[in-house]
Amino acid sequence: xxxxxxxxxxxxxxxxxxxxxxxxxxxxxxxxxxxxxxxxxxxxxxxxxxxxxxxxxxxxxxxxxxxxxxxxxxxxxxxxxxxxxxxxxxxxxxxxxxxxxxxxxxxxxxxx
Amino acid sequence: xxxxxxxxxxxxxxxxxxxxxxxxxxxxxxxxxxxxxxxxxxxxxxxxxxxxxxxxxxxxxxxxxxxxxxxxxxxxxxxxxxxxxxxxxxxxxxxxxxxxxxxxxxxxxxxxxxx
Numbered sequence: 001x002x003x004x005x006x007x008x009x010x011x012x013x014x015x016x017x018x019x020x021x022x023x024x025x026x027x028x029x030x031x032x033x034x035x036x037x038x039x040x041x042x043x044x045x046x047x048x049x050x051x052x053x054x055x056x057x058x059x060x061x062x063x064x065x066x067x068x069x070x071x072x073x074x075x076x077x078x079x080x081x082x083x084x085x086x087x088x089x090x091x092x093x094x095x096x097x098x099x100x101x102x103x104x105x106x107x108x109x110x111x112x
Numbered sequence: 113x114x115x116x117x118x119x120x121x122x123x124x125x126x127x128x129x130x131x132x133x134x135x136x137x138x139x140x141x142x143x144x145x146x147x148x149x150x151x152x153x154x155x156x157x158x159x160x161x162x163x164x165x166x167x168x169x170x171x172x173x174x175x176x177x178x179x180x181x182x183x184x185x186x187x188x189x190x191x192x193x194x195x196x197x198x199x200x201x202x203x204x205x206x207x208x209x210x211x212x213x214x215x216x217x218x219x220x221x222x223x224x225x226x227x
Contacts, residue, residue: 002153034215043116043203043218044155089155099168100216102147104154 003027004092006103013110019077021106023090026071030092034100035064035075038087047088048075080110116219118204124225130192133222135204136185145216146179146189147203155203161187194226 005024013019021035031052036044050057050064050073057064063076077084087107091100117136125131137144145160159169164181172179176195181187191198201223205216 006154036218041220043205043220045218046215049215091155099157099160101157102155104152 002101002104003030004090004101004103006088006090006106008106009104010107010109013080013108015082015110015112016079019075019080019084019108019110021075021077021088021090021108023073023075023103024071025073025092025101027092027094027101028071029094030101031095032093033064033066033073034091035062036089036091036102037084038089038105044089077108080108082110082112084108085110116204116206116217118202118219118222120222121220122223122225124227125194127195127226128193129226130190131194131198131224131226133189133202133204133224135187135189135219137187137204137206138217139185141206141208141217143207143216144181144187145205145207146187147205147218149201149203149221158189191224194224196226199224199226 003026034049035047037047038044048059048062048064050066055066066073087105089105090103093100119134143162146158147155149155158171159179161181177191179189201221203218203221205218207214207216
């Protein structure tokens with residue numbers, strides 16, 4: 001049973017607009033969350049993270065929001081660029097920061 | 113640093129054959145992970161090591177799968193005998209010791225096809 005779920009397998013957005021990728025989790029013990037980005041034929045690369053003591057973390061064009069009561073997090077990319085086209089994975093861990101549970105990924109396509 | 117290095121990048125093998133995937137973690141990283149990526153389940157954690165010792169292998173699907181880490185700079189994931197349903201991309205990742213803001217660094221993966 002997957003503890004981290006990304007229910008949208010794909011998302012298409014126009015360049016310059018906002019991309020919103022969503023992630024839900026079931027384990028209330030999760031207290032650290034990450035987003036990874038993956039290009040074809042490459043391994044996932046770390047993008048941004050958030051601790052459960054926060055509800056928002058921002059890094060340039062990327063912002064992650066955490067709603068603990070809803071067990072939901074989202075990644076906002078503003079403005080979206082064609083180079084952002086990739087598969088985005090959300091991941092979570094509980095206590096032991098090194099055991100991460102990943103979602104199934106959302107493929108983002110940013111159209112020029 | 114060259115990052116996490118995996119070999120081979122691609123492997124095609126016949127059902128029943130033994131397959132060995134290799135990984136060299138980033139120097140100085142204490143944790144090593146093996147993940148498998150499939151369309152249905154995304155990235156699944158198979159096993160992870162801390163200081164060369166297996167900590168959690170609950171994700172290893174069957175006894176056909178085994179992993180070793182004989183030293184800090186090398187790990188293998190072996191499948192014997194291989195089956196078509198093992199076809200997937202296998203990733204190795206490493207990270208520093210446990211702590212806040214720790215993330216895992218992934219290799220480029222090995223695409224395994226069992227025919």
